[in-house]
Amino acid sequence: MSAVPSAPDPLSAVTAALVESNDRLLGLIGLTGAAFRSLEEDELLDTVVWPTIELLQLEQCTIGGAIERHWTTTTADATTADAHVWQTSRELDSGRLELLVTRSAEPFGTADTKILEAVANLLGNSIRIARMHADRLTQAVVEREHAQAARLTATALPLTDQPPEIDGVDLWVHARPARTTGGDLFTWFAIDDRIWFAVGDVSGKGLPAAVLMSVAVTMVEAAIHRHHVDGIEHVGDATNRWCFQRFSDADMFLTLAVGCIDPATATAQVMNFGHSPVLVVSPAASKRLEASAPPIGVLLDIQAQVTHLQLSEGDTIALGTDGLTEQFNAAGQAFGEDPFDTLLHASACSPDAATLGQTVLAAVDSHAGGTEQSDDQTLMLVRYSPAARTSTSPQLTIDATHLALRTLGPWLAGALNEFADQGLIERCGEIELALHEVATNVVDHAYAGGADGDQMTIDLRLIDNKLIARICDQGRPFVDPGTRPDPDDPQVRGYGLMIVEQLASTIEQASGSYGNRWTLSFESRPVALPRNTPPNPKGTS
Amino acid sequence: MEIAIETDSPSPLVTLTGRFDSFETAQFREKMDQFADQSHEIRVHLGAVNFIDSSGLAELVRSMKRSREAGGDVVLCAPSQTVRVILELTRLDMAFTIRPDA
Numbered sequence: 023m024s025a026v027p028s029a030p031d032p033l034s035a036v037t038a039a040l041v042e043s044n045d046r047l048l049g050l051i052g053l054t055g056a057a058f059r060s061l062e063e064d065e066l067l068d069t070v071v072w073p074t075i076e077l078l079q080l081e082q083c084t085i086g087g088a089i090e091r092h093w094t095t096t097t098a099d100a101t102t103a104d105a106h107v108w109q110t111s112r113e114l115d116s117g118r119l120e121l122l123v124t125r126s127a128e129p130f131g132t133a134d135t136k137i138l139e140a141v142a143n144l145l146g147n148s149i150r151i152a153r154m155h156a157d158r159l160t161q162a163v164v165e166r167e168h169a170q171a172a173r174l175t176a177t178a179l180p181l182t183d184q185p186p187e188i189d190g191v192d193l194w195v196h197a198r199p200a201r202t203t204g205g206d207l208f209t210w211f212a213i214d215d216r217i218w219f220a221v222g223d224v225s226g227k228g229l230p231a232a233v234l235m236s237v238a239v240t241m242v243e244a245a246i247h248r249h250h251v252d253g254i255e256h257v258g259d260a261t262n263r264w265c266f267q268r269f270s271d272a273d274m275f276l277t278l279a280v281g282c283i284d285p286a287t288a289t290a291q292v293m294n295f296g297h298s299p300v301l302v303v304s305p306a307a308s309k310r311l312e313a314s315a316p317p318i319g320v321l322l323d324i325q326a327q328v329t330h331l332q333l334s335e336g337d338t339i340a341l342g343t344d345g346l347t348e349q350f351n352a353a354g355q356a357f358g359e360d361p362f363d364t365l366l367h368a369s370a371c372s373p374d375a376a377t378l379g380q381t382v383l384a385a386v387d388s389h390a391g392g393t394e395q396s397d398d399q400t401l402m403l404v405r406y407s408p409a410a411r412t413s414t415s416p417q418l419t420i421d422a423t424h425l426a427l428r429t430l431g432p433w434l435a436g437a438l439n440e441f442a443d444q445g446l447i448e449r450c451g452e453i454e455l456a457l458h459e460v461a462t463n464v465v466d467h468a469y470a471g472g473a474d475g476d477q478m479t480i481d482l483r484l485i486d487n488k489l490i491a492r493i494c495d496q497g498r499p500f501v502d503p504g505t506r507p508d509p510d511d512p513q514v515r516g517y518g519l520m521i522v523e524q525l526a527s528t529i530e531q532a533s534g535s536y537g538n539r540w541t542l543s544f545e546s547r548p549v550a551l552p553r554n555t556p557p558n559p560k561g562t563s
Numbered sequence: 564m565e566i567a568i569e570t571d572s573p574s575p576l577v578t579l580t581g582r583f584d585s586f587e588t589a590q591f592r593e594k595m596d597q598f599a600d601q602s603h604e605i606r607v608h609l610g611a612v613n614f615i616d617s618s619g620l621a622e623l624v625r626s627m628k629r630s631r632e633a634g635g636d637v638v639l640c641a642p643s644q645t646v647r648v649i650l651e652l653t654r655l656d657m658a659f660t661i662r663p664d665a
Contacts, residue, residue: 431614514624515621518618520652520653
């Protein structure tokens with residue numbers, strides 16, 4: 023390119039200089055236009071160095087310092103002692119970059135050195151880009167491994183679809199992790215006919231929270247197994263002692279609610295270490311179970327109060343995590359604790375824990391409206407449900423017709439003979455009458471006389487020698503008008519529920535979009551026959 | 564439920580046997596309608612009724628009220644234990660005329 027024939031006249035010299043200058047410009051364009059086809063460091067450097075060697079007719083190019091590379095166009099040791107040398111350096115994050123070039127043809131002029139300074143900058147940037155790319159790749163791999171490890175910690179949790187089975191308690195849980203693990207935990211056990219349960223949340227997010235979560239759930243389970251006989255305060259105390267050091271060292275803490283339900287006595291106990299939301303949900307009145315101690319990992323010696331509850335049929339202990347109450351919508355508004363409480367209370371009459379839970383989740387999802395979940399969401403519902411059916415409780419499904427009600431009596435007699443004591447067997451006729459009267463109401467009111475496919479289900483449970491009978495339909499919700507006939511003015515209607523009231527110890531009715539659910543209980547001993555004073559009509563008759 | 568009717572005395576005797584529930588009310592009402600406007604006493608024998616529900620009870624009340632309007636009465640005879648219990652539960656034992664035998 024520069025082999026211009028020697029010409030003595032000035033015009034030729036100018037022409038030669040112009041041609042050479044033009045060649046350089048083309049070479050420079052070639053250098054700057056070199057497309058980076060790879061983000062690998064070596065290939066990036068080659069993409070810059072080779073055009074430079076060609077442009078400036080270099081023999082050697084050496085990079086030293088943070089990295090070492092050498093390029094040559096001549097055979098080894100061909101560099102003569104009189105070769106011209108030029109060098110520069112750059113400070114990079116990863117260290118010093120030394121650039122040294124040689125050529126024999128002619129000394130490096132001003133234009134050459136300007137180009138070489140630019141090349142040094144380009145090399146520095148190439149190395150930076152290559153290093154950043156490599157870091158990014160490493161980081162992505164680490165992040166993926168973190169996420170995978172965080173997900174794997176969830177294997178420390180029980181399976182959500184396999185709640186422990188126990189008579190009289192209906193259990194449901196939902197655990198939905200956020201993309202970045204939030205540290206929610208839950209566990210549950212049936213021990214000695216009681217249900218133990220816990221829901222907690224480790225402070226922080228990501229892998230550290232996930233790892234401590236798996237430690238914490240193991241500690242909670244160990245504390246329950248070791249101390250369930252000693253009482254819940256010992257379970258709470260052991261959990262705190264065992265977790266304290268680990269959490270304290272990590273500058274993290276654990277909010278935890280742990281409790282147990284004894285269906286035989288219809289009692290529950292709950293300890294709350296700084297956790298929310300925790301509620302007892304009851305159709306009559308729901309209430310928050312506020313924290314009675316600071317979170318675990320904050321103080322070694324804490325005296326947490328135990329909340330004692332007397333439960334009625336259908337009462338539900340609800341344990342959530344803040345991922346539910348703090349779920350945002352597109353406008354940046356959180357779901358909120360008060361709306362959460364209100365929602366649970368309004369759904370207190372749901373037929374079972376799963377229905378109640380799905381209602382809550384649907385409301386939270388509806389609030390979010392597609393806004394990404396920022397934290398783990400866990401909701402556990404522990405419902406005292408003496409009438410909850412298990413596979414062993416007698417169950418009868420019949421068509422909702424007056425004729426089909428006749429199968430009730432023989433089925434009841436068979437079931438009572440199978441599993442009830444003599445006191446209940448002797449009341450078989452009365453119990454049949456009460457169930458029959460409720461079932462008649464179902465045919466007449468829930469199904470308006472009954473049509474093909476209308477059905478009702480009756481199931482029986484024994485709790486403490488009391489018979490709990492439940493009648494469920496999927497018909498129209500109806501309410502007992504509460505009117506009772508005046509005995510002095512015989513009526514042709516309204517005796518049915520009056521009879522049920524006289525025969526059953528307790529009657530509860532819940533209605534909703536699912537239909538109607540009647541729960542009657544019967545004492546083993548015969549109930550006293552009517553008092554001398556007739557029952558007051560509750561309304562006009 | 565079987566319904567047997569004897570009309571050879573001035574006071575007809577209606578004997579019920581079996582289960583008197585909502586499925587039987589139409590049959591009972593039809594049989595009782597023939598005596599509706601008579602000012603006689605109609606005896607309903609309930610000794611062999613092994614089950615009666617509020618619908619059956621309501622039919623007894625209906626026929627009793629109609630009979631009394633015509634100047635007669637429906638008398639419940641020899642009610643079985645099952646029937647006695649439900650009459651007491653509903654306090655209708657105070658409303659009906661009840662005899663221990665036919």
